[in-house]
Amino acid sequence: MFFRGELTPGDEERGDSGLSAGVRGYLIGLGIAAALTVASFSVVGSKLIWPPGIPVALAVLAVAQMGVHLVFFLHITTSPDNTNNILALAFGVLIVAIVVGGSLWIMLHLTTNMMPTDNPLDLHRQH
């Protein structure tokens, strides 16, 4: 019995479009990912971006490239056949956001609220 309408991650709903369409998909993904990588590396070196904005630019380029990988290499698309996979990914992203964001938040408050004392043996200082 064939379930029409369920794709496992990595499956491509290609049907009759054949080999060349598949190759084209991967080539497009490779091209865009390469361009985003080159962009990331050049953002760091050049003066095109206002320096305080560089981390944001890098983050945006990285997220874009992750999206390219997900769509073109892993075939995680927004079609209804992929809903389960998208939901799982969204949950994973949520946990990652909580772990990373939460850690940064907590540690930032921790270091801010622990005012340096005159005690030279204050072992909490990390600098």
Place this chain on the structure above:
Amino acid sequence: MSAVAPAASTTVDIHRLGHHGSETSPADLGPAPKRIVVGYGFWLFLLSDFVMFAGLFAAFAVLAGATDGGPSGRDIFNTNTVAIETACLLVSSFFCGMASLAVVSRSQLWTQSLLIVTGLFGVSFVALEVMEFSELLARGAGPQRSAFLSSFFTLVGCHGLHVTAGLIWLGTMMAQIFAKGFTPPMLRRFQCFTLFWHALDIIWIAVFTLVYLMGVA
């Protein structure tokens, strides 16, 4: 009490189950095909792997400034090496994708050749990373030097270990595909491998952006 016999060779549209007129409820169809269960299950495992890396990333982010007077990112990171490593992984992922097309075509020759190329680029990545690490160790900038370096070696080293394990998996799988052909279990394993390999590249995107590029910027 009689067992429910599944309907033979019908195509079921899962989006229409239980809706007006259809007689089959989702419960009557039994579990999903093995391919889907295995693929989805492995995808869930990969997401848990992402969460583990998120913990390592969080540790690195918190400790990035704790250099203890030792070398900081700017002192030890070489963006050229990182660029080549990134290119190696990206091209390796591309050839892995090509190999999955070869598997669909059931061509043993194309599959093995493309997988060899995938593996070679992966080996280059690991070799470059090992060279980078040993160079740092020789300079005294090892994981014991400072909290920053500890978290750096843990994070990037963990990713490198994943890639190495993936390469061992690749070699074993290539041997198995050669010996057994494209049987359903082999297809499932190959699919899991492609998922794993692409996921490693996704993690590397985060690594080279957050660790190397932001460390140097």
Place this chain on the structure above:
Amino acid sequence: MPRNTSTGVVTAFFATVTGFALIWHIWWLVLLGLLGAFATFVAFAWRDIDEYEIPAEEIARFDRKRRNARLALISPEQNA
């Protein structure tokens, strides 16, 4: 149903050996342990038959037997 296998236990043995060797810095034993675990796993992955089927009728038969046994337990007490 999946076929039984001893792979888990054997791999755990090799993993214990590896852990012991890592703690005491016996590097050759680390390598041996890892290789043993890997070889066990490859042997396990190489098998062609990895499951066996239990026909639905057999399960129905087991279930009927069980139900009848339980009914026999209950009914004499209710009638008493």
